[in-house]
Amino acid sequence: MTADTLPQALSPAAVTAVAGRLVDNVSEVVRGQSSAVRYLAAAFLSGGHVLIEDTPGNGKTTLAHAFARSVAADFRRVQGAPDLLPSDVTGSSVWNQVSQSFTFVPGPVFSHVLLVDELNRTPPRTQAAFLEAMEEGTVTVDGVSHPLPSPFTVIATQNPLEQHGAYPLPEGQLDRFALRVTLEPLSEDDELRVIRDQVHHATVTDLPPVIDIATWHASCAAVRGVYVAPAVSAYALALVRGTRHHPQIAHGASSRAAISFVRTAQAWAVVSGREYVVPEDLQSIARAALEHRVIGAGAGAGAAIDDILARTPVPLGS
């Protein structure tokens, strides 16, 4: 089925089913990370980018890989390293002997799903190249803009512990990630299952794709149509504005953060089986969506956001 034959937008129930398929498929491989999987599914359906942050060896890459594999789409992977150059990511123009001209050879960024492993180990120059790709959906090489395929989702991982040889991500780039997801510690049972699953070979390579690009496209279109009541939008804004005045936050979230926050909440609502956004959707994703976008002062941004959630009144009519 191609994009031409598929309807422009699926019904919310159909998108919920798509999300369910996605979550179930990924959960076959990634055990015990139900909330992280749901966050990723929401980001996927809202067309946002995700940053997975955790210590090494806890399945960051497996999670990202599993999502990429669940979609029958172009999937590329970039391993972050200090000597990674922007052209390694975007591609470059090479001299074509036959046509006597420069031909653009697209880099790994020209894919639907781009997995950037250990993003914070790439130098700032390369990070800037990602910046344009993630925000604009285009890549400029030698003054020529090349559009990226749509939809385009970046799943990046970073390791917060190992700071040696790492380049901390600039705030501007962090702001482009719709969600920052951290993994939960595995329970004993789950960990045992993971070991038993993976002892022979990495099961993620066996994962079948469960949605195609057309479905993904239609799902994204449907998610944009999820109803956000004016009161809910106002509530989202109140939360975001709350970060700007909170004593424990030095620098609050931007307007872009607010937009991305509501969009991701739309996807979260669909993943939760609803065709409208409720304040609890915003509450559920608030930490994942806002924490990396504020600069904390004192006890930490996470606690500050929890405090804002507890203080901001939920719209209950009248």
Next chain:
Amino acid sequence: MTAEGRGNGRRSLTRLGLWLVAIASAITSIGFLRGDVWMYLVALLALATVVVSWVAVPRLPHLESTLVIPTYEVVGQGTPTRLVLRSPARRSPRHRLTLTAPGDADPVELVIEPLAAGETRTIDLDLHPAARGVFRERRTTHWTAAPFGLVRRTHTDLSAMTRAIAAGIDDHARVAPGSQPGDGESGRMTVGRSGPDVHALRSWSSGDGTRIHWRTTVRRGSPVVVDRESYERTSLLVVAGPSHPTPEAADAVIARVAGIASRAARDGAEVRLVSSRGADQLLASELEALLPWTVIAEPTSGTSAADHAAAALRPGARVAIVTSDGLTGGAWVAEAARFDVEVVEVEVAPRPSVPRRKPSVPTFSRALAVATMGSLGAGVLCLTAAGVLGSAAATGWLLALGAGAGLGLLRPATFVDVRLRTLVSIGIIAVNGLLAFRSADDGDLALAGATAVCGVALAQLVSSRTRRDALVALGLGPVMVIAAAGFAPTPALVLPTVLTAIAVLLGLGAAARDSLVDDTLPATSLATANSAAGSLLVPVSAAVLLGVVAYLVLPLGSAPTLSGSLLGDSPVSQQSAAERAAQVTPAYFNGSLDLSARGHLPETPAFDVPAGTDGLWRAMTLSQVTNGTWFSMPAQATYTADSSGRITLPTDPAEDGAPTAAVRDYLVRPIGAWNVIAPGPATTVSGLSSVAQVTSDAYSLDASVAPFTVAATARTDVDSLTRAGGGADRSESEWVQLDPSTTQRTVDLARSIVGTTTDRVAMVRAVESWLRANVRYQLDAPLPPNDQNAVDFLLFESHAGFCEHFAAAETILLRSIGVPSRMATGYVASSQNSEASGRITIRASDAHAWVEVWIPGHGWVSSDPTAGSALAAAADQSLVQKLLAGWNRLWSSDSGRRTLAIGLVLLAFVAGAIAFPLRRRRAVAVRRDAEARGVSLEPLAAFARYRAALCADGHQLGPGDGVAEVRRLVTEPALLTALVIVERTLYASTLPPGHVRVATAELLDRRTAALTARRQPIPTR
């Protein structure tokens, strides 16, 4: 130690029932294919029912189509008694379990919430020592889906389960110290009572140490440990008081005290209670009943409360002081300080005010009310169509239905008074009963029965106040249909029957939807209330559409059961269409025709004739006339076929002198009429054994009704001639005889029409065109007065008539100026009625009368003054009549029916295409409207009150805790649904329907009231 409940069998019985209905439908469908239309109708309805039951019912979110009882396992006994529930593969429904202990202890009622598939749930029962024992009686209540979207509530006495559990416990009883091993009386358990120190026997689990009860272990083959009762209990003193400003405040304090006490008791604490004067009555009457086994109520008065408190205190105890007036315990705190106790002061907030209002809506929605009225209205239509109710009675009844019931149901707020309703319904029953009695007295039992049914139905409708009442009224519609079908199964019942079916199905859908917010039914936990609204409409419409289209498209079978029109004029008796046709047709073909008679000709097929022979098919001619009645001299002769199978008919003497013309053969197939017809005078007939002569030129078929070939000369039409030729004239008196009552002004009129014309063709055409211009065609033309000549009345007064009047008038006019002419009767074959088979169907309603005129040189030629005449003006023939005529024409031909079916399907598509975006737009508009006006919607205020009540009850709800947080605090399915509706009202793009919102608000208010005066301290988990 397990018991498997029954219930799966019940479910498969329901399935079996549905299958039986389906098989019955198939059989009746076969019956239809053999030609029985009514059987087909029944089959369609049954099929539609099955389709709806299967398609729509499981889609209703609150219905469980399965009935599964979880497995129960009672582990140990005493406190706590543990009830382990395991759900089998399917999700179990919500049900209620009643446990009755021996002695006078109150039964314990457990509401067991639905278990997910495979889920195991443990319920610890805190039972009074006296209640530890046999659960002698267990009843469960199930709600299951029944066909038609109904919900059935069944109580099951699980005696088998009881025995199994009792036997399991008995196993322990036999080995317990002090019991009588092996007394083995099933259903009785004595263990917990006989050994005072034995608390419970239970299966061994890891970490249990050495308390193994070896005897039981040996007996059971698995390790069993014994728990010994512990007497080391904490104690809690609850002090209520000291004074309460209002009874409401006292109420709130009692509720709070009960909450604290029950929780403490569950934790194993010994609870003592001291109250002050203000709460004396309440404590005595209610608290005692509330907490019979945990609280020792000690009503006190005045200052001695402190003494009592002191007496009740024990070292190390905790004291809870519950007040409502902002005063602390005061002296009691000081008293308590003398002991080493922990004092907890609890201040009860005044309870939020819950508005007490009368229900503003009946317990069923307007949709159900309207559907009920529709069902009954269609039922009355059915009875009318079957000819049981007169149309006047039916009209009056429908008006009453519209006015009375509409007033009562659509505006319930203005007509909610029960006495008024009762009065009205009694009145209706009395009037209808009187009518029924009089009808029965007159011997008209059918009318009596129908009137009685109608009366009961209307009374039921008017007095309906609950959903059940309305459903009963709804069901009376089909009863009326069945009654009508019993009286006269005519096709006229099709439309009202379909209407009834639609109304009933929609009504059931509405009823099922209403139950979403009814707290007596298990509601869905997270189902969306307003998405269910559309879920029934589409399958119901599709099933009905399918049925109607199938009815239209499928052939009707060869048996001529279809007669009469769809909308009326149906016969009152069950005589066959053939019999009716045989009665009607002689009016035209028995040799006489009375101009002042009026009759109706049915659409019954009479003949079919070859294609291309459209025009006049002559059956006989009538030349004599007396006082408005035309006739011919009867003849009595029978002609039989010769050896070649051909019947040669005698030459009609009237044809003498006519020029000879070509004779052609026509194959005629008689279907519902039994005379020989031909486009002109017939010479021979073949294919029949014999024919009987009726008049000089008319013949009827004998017993052997078979297709026949008639050889005849087609008549020329006068309109195709230009002038008369030379030749013999036939001016015998027979052809120019006038009705003796013919008036002079008629003769004068004839002369003035013809004027000076001498050519006979021109004369005939002048008369023809005068009639066409001055007389209008009208089937129900007014009757002439008895003393007036019919033709005179037509020409000078009514100016309206139908074919026989036109023909008679022309004949008289022509004869008065000496033109030989006579009346001819027969049929008009119209190419509009062509069938695919290449034949033209002639129906009884195509019967016609015209004129034959003798034109010298041409012989008898036909002249049809009716053709081309103007139809009667709209004032005379109402629009309804015109529509009915058009409808009948469309309905009675195969191609018309096909067109109708295609039109219906197209209409459905168009309606769907229009309705879908419209609905969405309307819903958004409603939402915007509500937002724009800032209307506080019903459930929101109720939710705010409920939330406040929860806060007052001790739940910590901050400003950041919304509907979802409240949902986490409740488990009751109906309440969960209500909260979903609140959530949708707040945030969804479409508002839930109004009655759902109102019902939600009422449910929330009931729960708020229950919360503030909590009366259910029996812990269930």
